[in-house]
Amino acid sequence: MLAKSEVLAVRQASVSLSGRCILKDIDFALNAGELCGLIGANGSGKTTLLRTILGFVTPASGSVTIEGGGRAPVGYVPQKFVLDPYMPMRARDLIGLGLDGNRFGAPLPSRRRRRKVDEILEAVEAAPFADQRIGSLSGGEQQRVLIAHALIRRPRLLLLDEPLANLDLRSVAGIVALLHRVSREFQTTVLLSAHDMNPLLSVMDRIVYLAHGRAATGNTDAVVRTEVLSRLYGYHIDVVRVHGRILVVAAEGEYDAAAIERDPVHVTQVP
Amino acid sequence: MAALLSLAVEPGFFTSEPVRTAVVIGGAAAIVSGVVGVFTVIRGQSFAGHALADVSSAGGAAALLLGINPLGGFLLMSVLVATSMELVRVDRASERDLVTGIVTGAGLGLAALLLYLDVTTSSTTGAAVTVMFGSMFAISASIVPLAVTVGIGALLAIGVLYRPLLLCSVDPDLAAVQGVPVRLIGLLYLIVVALAVALSAVTVGAILSTALLIGPAAIALRVANRPGVAILLAAAIGVVATWGGILLAYDSYEWSGGHGWPVSFCIVALIFVAYAVVAETGLGRQRLEPLAAGNATQAG
Amino acid sequence: MFDDFMVNTWIAATLVAGVAGVVGFFVVIRGASFAAHALPLSAFPGAAAANLLGIDPLVGLLAFSGLGVAGISRLGRRGRRDVATALSLVMLLGLGALFLSWTTEYFQAVYALLFGETLGVGAHDLGPVAALSAVSIALIVALFRPLILSSVSPELAETMGVSARWVEVLFLSVVAIATAMALPVVGALLVFSLMVGPASAARTLTDRPLAAMLLSAAIAIVTVWASIMLSFASDWPVGFFVGALSALAYVMGRTWAWVEIHGRSQIPTAKVAGRGATSSVSRGPP
Numbered sequence: 001m002l003a004k005s006e007v008l009a010v011r012q013a014s015v016s017l018s019g020r021c022i023l024k025d026i027d028f029a030l031n032a033g034e035l036c037g038l039i040g041a042n043g044s045g046k047t048t049l050l051r052t053i054l055g056f057v058t059p060a061s062g063s064v065t066i067e068g069g070g071r072a073p074v075g076y077v078p079q080k081f082v083l084d085p086y087m088p089m090r091a092r093d094l095i096g097l098g099l100d101g102n103r104f105g106a107p108l109p110s111r112r113r114r115r116k117v118d119e120i121l122e123a124v125e126a127a128p129f130a131d132q133r134i135g136s137l138s139g140g141e142q143q144r145v146l147i148a149h150a151l152i153r154r155p156r157l158l159l160l161d162e163p164l165a166n167l168d169l170r171s172v173a174g175i176v177a178l179l180h181r182v183s184r185e186f187q188t189t190v191l192l193s194a195h196d197m198n199p200l201l202s203v204m205d206r207i208v209y210l211a212h213g214r215a216a217t218g219n220t221d222a223v224v225r226t227e228v229l230s231r232l233y234g235y236h237i238d239v240v241r242v243h244g245r246i247l248v249v250a251a252e253g254e255y256d257a258a259a260i261e262r263d264p265v266h267v268t269q270v271p
Numbered sequence: 272m273a274a275l276l277s278l279a280v281e282p283g284f285f286t287s288e289p290v291r292t293a294v295v296i297g298g299a300a301a302i303v304s305g306v307v308g309v310f311t312v313i314r315g316q317s318f319a320g321h322a323l324a325d326v327s328s329a330g331g332a333a334a335l336l337l338g339i340n341p342l343g344g345f346l347l348m349s350v351l352v353a354t355s356m357e358l359v360r361v362d363r364a365s366e367r368d369l370v371t372g373i374v375t376g377a378g379l380g381l382a383a384l385l386l387y388l389d390v391t392t393s394s395t396t397g398a399a400v401t402v403m404f405g406s407m408f409a410i411s412a413s414i415v416p417l418a419v420t421v422g423i424g425a426l427l428a429i430g431v432l433y434r435p436l437l438l439c440s441v442d443p444d445l446a447a448v449q450g451v452p453v454r455l456i457g458l459l460y461l462i463v464v465a466l467a468v469a470l471s472a473v474t475v476g477a478i479l480s481t482a483l484l485i486g487p488a489a490i491a492l493r494v495a496n497r498p499g500v501a502i503l504l505a506a507a508i509g510v511v512a513t514w515g516g517i518l519l520a521y522d523s524y525e526w527s528g529g530h531g532w533p534v535s536f537c538i539v540a541l542i543f544v545a546y547a548v549v550a551e552t553g554l555g556r557q558r559l560e561p562l563a564a565g566n567a568t569q570a571g
Numbered sequence: 572m573f574d575d576f577m578v579n580t581w582i583a584a585t586l587v588a589g590v591a592g593v594v595g596f597f598v599v600i601r602g603a604s605f606a607a608h609a610l611p612l613s614a615f616p617g618a619a620a621a622n623l624l625g626i627d628p629l630v631g632l633l634a635f636s637g638l639g640v641a642g643i644s645r646l647g648r649r650g651r652r653d654v655a656t657a658l659s660l661v662m663l664l665g666l667g668a669l670f671l672s673w674t675t676e677y678f679q680a681v682y683a684l685l686f687g688e689t690l691g692v693g694a695h696d697l698g699p700v701a702a703l704s705a706v707s708i709a710l711i712v713a714l715f716r717p718l719i720l721s722s723v724s725p726e727l728a729e730t731m732g733v734s735a736r737w738v739e740v741l742f743l744s745v746v747a748i749a750t751a752m753a754l755p756v757v758g759a760l761l762v763f764s765l766m767v768g769p770a771s772a773a774r775t776l777t778d779r780p781l782a783a784m785l786l787s788a789a790i791a792i793v794t795v796w797a798s799i800m801l802s803f804a805s806d807w808p809v810g811f812f813v814g815a816l817s818a819l820a821y822v823m824g825r826t827w828a829w830v831e832i833h834g835r836s837q838i839p840t841a842k843v844a845g846r847g848a849t850s851s852v853s854r855g856p857p
Contacts, residue, residue: 018832054448076448086492086651087313087441088501093440101438104431104451105501133496149445317653318605321660325760359825365602369767370606373821376764380814383760385807430637478668482661489654533672539665543658550649 002065007156007189008053008269011152012061015045015052021213022048025062028208028217030191032156035183037200037220038193040210046193047079050159053191067156073157074187076149077143085135091145092117092130098149116152123146124178140171144178151182158182160192161219164199172199179203197224198245224248293517293534296415300471301483303422306429308488309498309505310460313440317485318368319356320464322375323349324480326382327469333385342417345473349465352378356491357458393479418474425467428459436460437498479535483509490549511564512541578696580756582794587753588765592773593711594749595766596784597742599774601722604767605653606643606743609660611750611762613639615684616667618754623674629699630857632754636747637665644740686758686810698753702751710745718742719780738829757795761810767789768817772824775831790820 002009009029015022015241022045030036040046051057053064054076066074096117100107107113121127126144129137134145139174143163150158160179180203183190194200197207199218207223211215211232216223223229229237233250240247311320311570334344355374361367429436435456438446443453464484471480487508488501495501516538524531614636621631622744640661643652708713711718717738721728725735753762769790773783798812 044561056444056447074448076444078442078444084313088492088495089437089441090496093497097434097438097441098445098449101434101446102451103434106430106433131496167520312651314652315653317651318608321657322608329760363602365604368602368604369599369771369821372608372763373771373818374768375608376761376768376814377818378814379686379760380811382809383758383814384811385747385810386686387811403599476668478661478664481657482665485654485657486661489650489658493650518725530855531672533665533668536665536669536672539661543662543665544651546654546658547646550646553649 002067003029006200007032007034007067008191009063009065011050011063011065013049013052013059013064015048015057015059017048017057023059023210023215024213026208026215027062028206028215030157030189030206032189033183033187034205035180035190035200035203036149036206036208037204038191038194038208038210039195039197040193041195044210045213046210047161049208050076050161050191051157051191053126053183060230072157073153073155075147075153075155075158077146077158077160077163079165085133087133087135089134090131091126091134091137091141092121094145095120095148095152096133096192096264098152100156120148120152126152138171139167140174143167143171147175147178147182151186151188154186154188156189158188158190160190162193162195164192164194176200176203200227201244201246287521290517290521292415294514296418296474297513297534297538298510299419299422300475300479301487301513302479303425303467304471304483304508305428305487305505305507305509306485306502307464308478308484308509309491309502310429310436310440311464311484312488312492314460315364316367316461316464319353319371319461320468321481321482322371323352323465323468324472324477324484326352326375327472327477328384328464329379329386331469331473333382333411341390342473346421346466348378348382349469350462353461353465357454366423385474411527414473418470421466425463425470428463431464432456432460452518476535479538482539483513484540486546487512488545493549508545512545513538514564516541578695580799581796582697583700583756584799585758585792586700588791588795589788590704590707591757591762591765592747592769592788594707594746595770595791596773596780596787597711597718597722598746599768599770600719600780601742603742603746604763605656607746607750607766608763609643609656610636610639610743610747611754611759613642613660613663613757614747614750614754616663616670619667619670619674623670626677629751632751633748634640634762636750637744639663640743640747643734643743648736661819684754684758685760686808700752703748707745707748707752710741710748712739714738714745731775757813758810761813762774764814764817765794766819769794772820772827775824775828794820 006029010026013026014024018204028039030034038046048057052059053066054074055064066072074110095109096113099113099116118127118130121130122269124144124147126141126148129141132140137145147158147160147163158179163175163179167175176199179190179192182188183203192200197204201220204220206218207220209232211222211229212234214232216228224239226237226239229239229248235250238249240249310322311317327345328349331342331345334348352374356367356371360372435446435451438449438451439453439456446453446456468480468484471483475483487507490508491501491504495504517534519537519541520532520534523537561568594609598604614632615635617631617635618628619631620635624631639659642662643656646655646659649655659810717728717733720731721735721738728735728738750762751764753765757765770787771781772790776786777783794813794816797816798809801807801812802809804812815816
């Protein structure tokens with residue numbers, strides 16, 4: 001069940017795929033307008049968690065609750081986007097489909113529809129390339145278009161799967177700033193996955209740190225600490241802060257699954 | 272102007288009855304194939320589109336010999352095959368092609384059996400060849416009304432499925448998030464392809480069916496930026512190629528002393544050359560390259 | 572069934588199936604199903620052309636499947652692969668229609684070329700079949716490692732100096748040769764089934780590529796033997812059994828793979844649900 005200000009609540013969710021346990025006892029909740037980073041190495045289960053929240057995957061135990069129930073739209077920017085250069089679609093066409101792509105028939109050209117598309121194009125600063133073919137856009141530009149597509153119905157929750165991967169430094173900064181603005185101005189809860197938390201340090205309200213299928217959740221300062229991550233990983237981890245950046249360094253060690261079973265990690269802190 | 276026209280067009284072209292039927296039916300097949308074909312190429316289902324033509328034409332020949340309404344045999348066979356293709360769960364395009372091929376092989380084997388079970392072998396081979404290579408100048412009038420109906424039906428179906436189909440074709444996840452039943456849309460779409468292909472195979476032959484489905488759409492997709500434009504362009508290119516091919520075939524009767532080139536060859540040649548030219552010269556290619564600036568990737 | 576005159580058929584069928592299985596293994600792992608289906612069909616008009624010119628049909632088959640390879644490679648580099656395959660295919664078939672319009676005596680042979688005719692194998696045919704088999708196998712053996720590597724990861728292959736483009740052209744050429752060889756026996760429409768049905772079963776039964784390749788050849792040979800025997804017993808065309816048994820092999824392969832994944836796990840597996848399906852996910856009130 002959701003507390004009053006909560007938009008998303010994941011309660012003790014465990015997920016298995018093809019017989020393998022991917023996630024165990026994931027537990028966290030997000031309020032409106034919060035920006036949360038889902039951090040973990042490749043293969044740590046970030047995509048699986050996002051897909052579970054979306055309802056594409058059913059947890060073996062636990063629950064996922066989203067404000068608004070099944071009716072409310074959830075925005076989603078997937079990781080692998082079709083870069084087909086032959087797709088005959090301009091940026092504004094794709095964004096328009098975000099509005100009514102699930103309705104039958106062809107969209108009737110209406111001023112209202114065009115205005116909504118133009119509005120969101122302005123909001124994500126994609127207006128300069130609105131009429132270009134999506135396959136010809138750069139990585140950063142495509143991300144903006146996908147974000148616009150996800151946001152045009154003003155969802156309460158926006159999920160992004162590795163939006164910063166394969167982007168150059170300038171585009172990363174731009175997208176992070178955009179997502180921060182979206183969370184504040186639209187009061188949309190933003191949950192994005194990444195394997196490097198550093199670009200997000202200045203904008204993250206919350207962190208969900210995944211390792212070996214388990215999560216440490218809470219405030220960044222409370223979670224990204226040597227003691228917490230070492231317990232999560234099952235062997236000694238050093239968290240080093242240098243010039244405002246965080247490095248997570250693993251010392252030699254064996255993963256101790258039994259220790260985690262006895263003493264599961266769960267950190268929350270009231271901000 | 273009249274002199275130029277008479278140079279290109281041999282006498283009797285505009286008054287010939289078979290030519291008129293061919294122009295109408297061929298044009299209709301080109302339009303339906305072009306519209307449906309745009310989505311086929313976008314979704315990477317060219318193999319399925321071709322395979323359906325193969326199977327349905329073989330099935331049609333079998334139906335003919337079994338005394339079943341041949342058009343019914345065509346349509347039924349292709350819808351059955353399309354359904355089995357979509358029912359098998361696949362996650363990669365290459366696996367989907369594999370399933371397409373396997374189902375096609377089984378279907379063709381079945382067709383071989385049905386063709387064999389009829390006693391007269393000479394009519395078997397004749398029917399198989401006619402059905403596969405087709406002849407637009409020999410379309411029986413009885414097929415025309417049903418052909419037009421199914422053709423219009425296919426266009427209407429595409430119109431209805433337009434938005435969800437487009438969204439599914441761009442990215443199935445984006446569609447699923449908006450509540451679009453992705454697998455159902457895929458199945459319905461492939462059935463529409465099956466009907467369109469079966470129909471054009473019956474009227475213009477299996478070879479032309481594939482050529483009209485894939486060729487004009489592929490050319491249009493290299494040039495058009497918007498889905499609506501791509502669809503209109505594909506239909507237009509298909510019609511131009513078809514009518515041009517009919518003209519060429521008709522004229523060739525004169526050049527080659529009454530023998531003539533088959534219409535299917537003429538149309539396919541036009542489409543092939545057009546695509547090859549567009550591909551080789553990179554027409555519209557500047558739209559296909561991603562912008563160089565801002566595309567450098569950062570490690571990690 | 573085992574009379575003298577059938578011996579040629581058995582030998583030819585075994586050679587054809589063995590090569591088809593080996594080549595088919597790579598077709599499956601490289602996802603080249605459309606090309607493997609298109610090349611036999613493209614080759615088929617070559618026999619008509621050869622007939623017109625009065626030369627050995629096998630030469631025509633090889634020439635036309637070679638043209639198919641050229642079309643797919645060349646056009647495929649400038650655009651989508653599957654579009655290039657489809658258009659090359661229909662162009663060559665269109666040429667076939669042209670040739671057929673110049674000669675009517677060919678009609679009788681069309682059925683045999685499309686669906687196969689095992690009784691059509693004479694002793695003099697065995698020589699070319701054996702030779703082509705040897706060439707195909709030799710090429711596969713020579714290309715084995717680059718083929719495997721570029722099938723798994725083209726980028727990795729490039730860094731090791733393997734030109735993915737050349738491997739692709741050579742591979743398609745091997746498919747073309749195997750095609751020309753198999754076509755008279757099994758028919759243009761079913762060469763493909765013999766290539767991929769057994770291979771798709773073999774890949775799920777073992778993890779090692781070499782073993783899978785050999786297993787694929789073995790299953791293909793068994794398929795062809797069974798098809799010939801069943802065809803002899805029922806008088807039904809061989810192509811029907813090849814198509815049906817190949818489909819059966821594919822289904823068995825997929826079933827085995829599914830059993831392996833789901834049968835062995837202890838942990839209750841999650842259902843992968845579409846949106847809107849009933850599940851333990853609860854949605855809060857607005």
